[in-house]
Amino acid sequence: MKYLLTLLLIAISIHFTAQVYSVGHLSINFIDNSRSGGTSISNGVNIAGTGRVIGTEVYYPAIATGYNTLVADGKFPIVVIGHGFLMDYSAYNTIYYYLASKGYIVMLPITEGGTSPNHGYFGRDLNFLATMGINLNTWSTPSSLIKFNGKVLAKAAIGGHSMGGGASFFAAANNSTVSCLFNFAAAEITPSSITYAKSVTTPALLFSGEQDCVVDTTVQNAHYDSLASNNKFHVILKNTTHCDFSNGTNTNCNLGQTLSGCGNQISNSLAFSSYMNYLEPFLNSQLYGDCSEGQRFMDSINTSSSLRVGLKKSGDIVCNVIGIREYENTNLFSVFPNPATNQLTITHYLKSNAPISFELYDISGRLVLRSMENSNTSKMELNIEPIDKGSYILYVRQNELMNAYKIIKQ
Secondary structure, eight states: OOOOOOOSSSSSEETTTTTOEEEEEEEEEEEETTTOOOETTTTSSSSSSSSSSEEEEEEESSSSETTTOOOOOSOOOEEEEOOOOOOOGGHHHHHHHHHHHHOOOOOOOOSSSSSSOOOOOOHHHHHHHHHHHHTTTTTOSSGGGGGGGGEEEEEEEEEEEEHHHHHHHHHEEEEEETEEEEEESSOOOOOOOHHHHGGGOOEEEEEEEOOSSSOHHHHHHHHHHOOSHHHEEEEETTTOGGGTTTOOOOOHHHHHHHHHHOOSSSSSHHHHHHHHHHHHHHHHHHOOOOOHHHHHEEEEEESSTTTTEEEESSOOOOOTTTOOOOOOOOOOOEEEEESBBEEEEEEEOOSSOEEEEEEEEEEESHHHHHHHHTTTEEEEEOOTTSSEEEEEEEEEEEETTEEEEEEEEO
C-alpha cells in the first residue's frame, strides 16, 4: 500500500536530514499512574505522581553537547528503543547518539534490566514512553522539561533489540499513535510477540543477523509472517551476530553469544553502517515524511547488496509527507507558473555551484520525474509536458537544502 501525499502549502522549506546536531542528554523518571513498580534513575528529573517509575535516558538534538542543554531549533519526532536481556541502555550508544544527531528525540527505558524481567511490563513501558515523548511538547513542570515545549513533532517510532525487540511488537500493537516499528534480532517473549505482531498494522522494518546463534533468523521470519502490516520488511545481514546490533562491548551479550557457540565476524562499525543504510531512510520517511528518503529506502531494498543475504518484503514505502520537517521559508527557489501546462521555470538564489536535483511525485507517492541540473545559471526549466494532469509534489534540492512545492499540471 502506498501512502497518499498530504498536499502541502505551495512552498514548504525543509532541511534535509543530512544536518548534524549536537546531542543533549537528560535523565527523566516518568510515572505511569496506572501501574506499580519500575526502576528510577537516582539523579533523574522526577515527574510528579504515584505509580510505576519508568527511568528513562533521553538523548536529543541540542544547541550544545552536554547534560540538560537546550533543545535545538526545529521539531523532532520520538524514537523509543528497548534494550536486550541483561543489557544496559548504554550498549546502544552508537545508535542513539547517531539518531539524536540526525534530528530524533531518543528515549531509552532502564526498566526490566534484571535476571527475571517481565516482558509484558517492558512492552507497556515502551508503549507509555511513545505517548509521553509526544506529550513533552506541552509539559510545563518540572521546569527542566520546558525546553521541549514546541520542539516535538507528534510522530513516534518504537524499536528494540532482542528482548526489547520482542517487547516492541507488544508496544506497537497497543498504541495507535505509533507511526512505525523497527527492531533487531527480536526474541520471542511472554506474552507471545509473534501473536502480538498480528495486531501491528504500522510499517515495520525487521533485522536479523546471518550468524546470530542467540535469536535465529527463523524467529524474525515468524514475526514478519505474523505482522498485519501492509508494508513490512525483513533484512538479514551477512556475517552479522546478535551483539552486532548493539555497540559490541556489552559483557553479558558477548558472553551469551559465546556460550551459544558464535563470535563476531565483522567489525561493529560495518554492522552499524549496514543496518543504518536501511533504518535511517526508513525513519526519515515515516516520521519526517521525506519522499526522497522513502525512495532511498526502497532503492536500498530493491538493490542487491553484498552485505545482505536475505530479504522478505511486502508492499513499499515511497512517500508520506504527513509530519514533514518545516522551517521558515528562506525563499531559496521560485517555481512558476503554477498551475502549469508544459513547462516549469525554477529560479534560485544560491551561492553554491553544486548541481540542483528535481524530483516530482504524484499523489500516490510514485516518482514520475527526476532530473539533475547545473546551477551555474540562476534560471532552469523543467519539461512536464509528458506527465498526466493532476496534483504533484516537486522537491528541489541542492546538497542539504531542499524545498517542496505543490504543483498542479493542467
